[in-house]
Amino acid sequence: MDFTPTEAQLDLARLTGEVCGKLVTADRLRELDKTAVRFDEPLWASLAETGVLAAALPEAVGGNDFGPLEQSAILRELGKYVAAVPYLWSIVLGAGALAAFGTEAQRDWATRAGAGSVILTTALAEEQNWEPTKPTATATEADGGWRVTGAKLAVPFAAQAARILVPATASGRAAVFLVDPSEASIQVTAQQVTDLSAEYSLEFTDTPAELVGDLDNGAQILDWLLTRAWLGLSSQQLGTVERALELVADYAREREQFGKAVGSFQAVAQRLADGYIDVQGLRLAVTQATWQLSENLPSAEAVHTAKFWAADAGHRVAHTVVHVHGGVGIDRDHIVHNYFTAAKHNEFALGAATDHLRAIGTLLAETPA
Structure with a gap:
């Protein structure tokens, strides 16, 4: 088992991060929160123009034939910037499923989605x-x-x-x-x-x-979709809580109370340490599930484990971020609010922690002793 990122993973993560870093600012997020539809069209167009959308699709539909590892790397970066784009739904799931199972006419929709000319969901x-x-x-x-x-x-x-x-x-x-x-x-x-x-x-x-x-x-196609949806949400959640933990760590170093940085208080330090452990646990779970899926190994249990960690650990980290920030943590104009709400969305989307624990229990019960 080798968890070393591939060159393609590193390149796509870097490119996605550069595009998002230029376009997704705190002001832009506040602007999107006030729009009727929270969809960052300039960012989506830029991701299409730079080839990020098509990169992880099969060659037959205009992609570079990368797979779950590279898609997870992209989703993680999008999660770090809480990017309001449908990469998971349009590219990983929509275009990916049509490329794998669709007719020639249906695969054309995958090609067009990879080019950014249409959206699938x-x-x-x-x-x-x-x-x-x-x-x-x-x-x-x-x-x-x-x-x-x-x-x-x-x-x-x-x-x-x-x-x-x-x-x-x-x-x-x-x-x-x-x-x-x-x-x-x-x-x-x-x-x-x-x-x-x-x-x-x-x-x-x-x-x-x-x-x-x-x-x-x-049933196979539906299982294909659900497996990648659960894993994709977990990858996005990983990026979101990674960046959220960085933001709260910076705040704890800079914010002073009683003449001392709040991060020096034992209770705050313990919560930040717990958040660090949670993020590491989620990273390991996502990495293992993604690797198993990319190697065509049985991955159902690992994917449900990753989604459980995304929900359970994501809940704790999101609340730590808000609590340590204090009053500004609940200010809807402050950037940590975006990370809190994104983490809560990823927590409950397509099943909360208990749902995925039940799924793991079912899989274990079905496995012969």
């Missing part, structure tokens, strides 16, 4: 049950095609997307469908979420849809 969150492997939406065959009926919650960038990947149950089996969000039979409603990111609820009523892959491998 994926509707993985379920309305009534967090368990996303059992889609509550249904799909039926009609007139030589498919129709989807049901609801989805918290769909990122749905109103900005050209196509949405929608899991649904068809003939008693999980399947994934490609849907045009401009269809009149879809009701798209903006939702207000913790970090004000662009998320929407969707209502499908007999909506035309294209099957991705076939019914025999529908």
Whole structure:
């Protein structure tokens, strides 16, 4: 097991960090918080222009054929800057799934997404049950095609997307469908979420849809999507809490109370030390899960472990950052507010800590002694 970053990982992380460093300032984040849709279009265009979007896609759709390691490196950098862009949903999940399982026409959407000319997204969150492997939406065959009926919650960038990947149950089996969000039979409603990111609820009523892959491998495609979604959220969370810990450490060194830096007080120092341990634990969990996935090794348990750490450790670090900052920590104009809300979003997206502990328990129970 070798956790040494690849050259491509280092290069893509550096490039992503340089692009974000120039465009994502504290003023820019405050500006985005006041917009109707929290989407940083100039940053997205710059990531496309510099080749970051296409880099980790297969060569068949215009990419460099990199994989989970490189995608995780990019997501980690985006998390450090709490970047308001749909890289996980459009590139890793949308374009990645269509490149791997789609028809030639569907793969064209992946090519266009990698070029930044369209946005794709994926509707993985379920309305009534967090368990996303059992889609509550249904799909039926009609007139030589498919129709989807049901609801989805918290769909990122749905109103900005050209196509949405929608899991649904068809003939008693999980399947994934490609849907045009401009269809009149879809009701798209903006939702207000913790970090004000662009998320929407969707209502499908007999909506035309294209099957991705076939019914025999529908469950495989959904598992592919969920595995990368959980790991992607964990990678973003790693970047977010890494940078948040740096911000609070700097503050604890500079802020004085009773003539001493607050970081010199034992209680504060202990919380910062605990935060450091949490970040190291999350980094190890994400690195191991990403490596196993990149090597095509069984990775379900490692991915759920990473998402558990992203939720559990992310919760503790986020609250430490706010508490140590004191009053300014709850000031919505202060930059740490963005890191707190981003960490809370990543904590609960597609299952909180308890959900992933249950998933790990199920996997262990199914493993022969």
